[in-house]
Amino acid sequence: MLPDLFSDESRNEVLGPGAAILGGFALDVTDDLIAQVRAMSAFSSFRNMETRGGKRMSVAMFNCGSLGWVSDRSGYRYDAIDPETGTPWPALSPLFLDLAARAADALGYDDFVPDACLVNRYIPGSRLSLHQDMDEQDHGAPIVSVSLGLPATFLWGGLERSIRPSRYRLVHGDVVVWGGPSRMIFHGVDELKNGDHPATGALRYNLTFRKAR
Ligand code: MD3
């Protein structure tokens, strides 16, 4: 762990055991990340997936990596094939892999090699209701998330849905690492407020790096 990771000047904040916000950790690569998201989404496009209940999510998504998270009327799963293109998802670039590994390492998770990156795109009004991420096989591996563009209010609950969540503001360039006992916490994102960000306009992107298998 870096010696000054939680010094007073940093915007780093511990959320719980094994989980912390690394304020601005990705700021030196945000332009490249956004350019790569745009290039990949020309191939595997953002789509509003359906849930098992038949509702369309307000957050649009695609994946990169050897596996991707998909939801449809039959439920959730990880799949090597994009159902929209019938071909594999775009590969995880060295930039994505390096950023995820460096962030995980800062929390003491050695050699994090994700096989999936879910890319979420929020427009004003989009939200992600409280949920747990349970579809990954290796719950020992952390999840690394990167926020790009418009700020959002992240909801951090407890191990039961009924626990009222705390609220954290996530801004452009912030990275969050979640592992250990925090891996199964209920979490979500409040309705995105309107805004105009120099890098993304009226959008927020969130990358979540996962080890699905
Ligand atoms: C805490 N995404 O894609 S990232 C998701 O901002 C998701 O788009 C949100 O929740 C977003 O599933 C939040 C932070 C995050 C991701 C996975 C977690 C927090 C987590 C898994 C366990 C605990």
Ligand code: FE
């Ligand atoms: Fe999640």
